[in-house]
Amino acid sequence: MQIQDKFDQIMAKNNSLVCVGLDSDLNKLPEHLKNSENPQFEFNKAIIDATHDLVCAYKPNSAFYEASGPKGIEQLKMTCDYIKETYPEIPIILDAKRADIGNTNEGYVIYAYDYLGVDVITLHPYLGSEAIKPFLERLDKAAIILCRTSNPGAGEFQDLVSDGQKLYQIVAKKVVNDWNKNGNCFLVVGATYPEELADVRKMAGDMIFLVPGIGAQGGDIEKTVKAGLNSKKAGMIINSSRGIIFASSGEDFAEKAREETNKLKIEINKYRN
Amino acid sequence: MQIQDKFDQIMAKNNSLVCVGLDSDLNKLPEHLKNSENPQFEFNKAIIDATHDLVCAYKPNSAFYEASGPKGIEQLKMTCDYIKETYPEIPIILDAKRADIGNTNEGYVIYAYDYLGVDVITLHPYLGSEAIKPFLERLDKAAIILCRTSNPGAGEFQDLVSDGQKLYQIVAKKVVNDWNKNGNCFLVVGATYPEELADVRKMAGDMIFLVPGIGAQGGDIEKTVKAGLNSKKAGMIINSSRGIIFASSGEDFAEKAREETNKLKIEINKYRN
DSSP: OOHHHHHHHHHHHTTOOEEEEEOOOGGGSOGGGTTSSSHHHHHHHHHHHHHTTSOSEEEEBHHHHHTTTHHHHHHHHHHHHHHHHHOTTSOBEEEEEEOOOHHHHHHHHIIIIIIIOOSEEEEOOTTOTTTTHHHHTOTTSEEEEEEEOSSTTTHHHHTOEETTEEHHHHHHHHHHHTGGGGSOEEEEEOTTOHHHHHHHHHHHTTOOEEEOOBGGGOBOHHHHHHHHOOTTSOOEEEEESHHHHTSOSSTTHHHHHHHHHHHHHHHHHHTOO | OOHHHHHHHHHHHTTOOEEEEEOOOGGGSOGGGTTSSSHHHHHHHHHHHHHTTSOSEEEEBHHHHHTTTHHHHHHHHHHHHHHHHHOTTSOBEEEEEEOOOHHHHHHHHIIIIIIIOOSEEEEOOTTOTTTTHHHHTOTTSEEEEEEEOSSTTTHHHHTOEETTEEHHHHHHHHHHHTGGGGSOEEEEEOTTOHHHHHHHHHHHTTOOEEEOOBGGGOBOHHHHHHHHOOTTSOOEEEEESHHHHTSOSSTTHHHHHHHHHHHHHHHHHHTOO
């Protein structure tokens, strides 16, 4: 099955475009978990069990696990294994923002797709398509290319104009028309820039977008959804991390995460029709 | 001590601009090491012991260790610890090509600078300077920003022209004039593009460049050195990975690595005067 279909199916089954970002920073975990043997995994497992019927994907960010060294990588793998065994219908996105030159990317391909076994990875476009071929050639997986990111200052280079088009538009066109030959490319477009999101949607047909920036980063849900939906009233993986997973720092963190996920799901769906 | 000074000192002491890239792909290690408990570390240790008086830096690429999961990360850490304990005068560059948004980069900062304890990390520029502030604010460390990379197809975005300047030139200027306020930024400029290298040198004063692309990738040593030297006849960290570490796949791999390192050092120095 192509990854695009896996997303279409889970978005329909759970009637949800919500992705829960598993940015499980060790320092921010509830106190009562900090002394358990695998606190990041225990935390993730509880969040996943509490939200699996409300989401279209989980997105662990590699940085928060790498910060704990090998022990963190192990817990990231435990998290991915748990999702694949327990909820195999839910895609896993590794937010790793990688991209090296050709032969070196093989290492990251093995790390993400084979060792962790995720479905999707996020990638930087700066080195061009030739460099990231090892990712694009994996037909059973998908690559999400950073196009217009959600951070303040994203425009420093992404808004530079070349031949009448902004860099993020050029990236979008390249990915849509050229890099996506195998139908396994998605784009990152931040919720904090709804005009740019609408603009990229015009270029990208029904391509799936990963949309960070809702919640803690301040993206507006109504504007984001209206700007980014594809012709199937879907095609967006709308991510919230801190706003969901750290909604409570007490023993009820998973319950509160469920509440926030459900609230976000309902709020998003309000603007889908 | 600023990292720039650490490089100046070792370049002078060892009279060398050679950086050995520890791209220690598990599958390419000599057969007799493959069954040892920590093959990547044992391999690196032998290479380091054989070359430490001939180099200005070591540059492990994170991808080749991540491919082995937690076991690989442990061996990368053992490698960094070994260099710091045994040859503390030699800087370590983590080639990780990271860059996420602000708060997430903290995880990579901890991984690279605190857990592994490297001196320098390579970064993608695409998200802008605001995003990578957590790296730039570490005054005891340095960040190397990808400017003109060595891979075929590097120009796909890097050569786009905006307002009369190419994207890599705009990146170079931003880094030199703005991001480098704390004097802790370097640039990556590939040996496979000597004209671009000369061009960036004109903009960058005496800033240190990491120059990959010599050896297996086909960069010409004479052209590279002549194009990239700064006013001190130095300022370049010229990396070779496969050409040195895999010069022999037999039991003499470290000895051969020393020969190749010395050959490259002499060849480079021929064009420094």
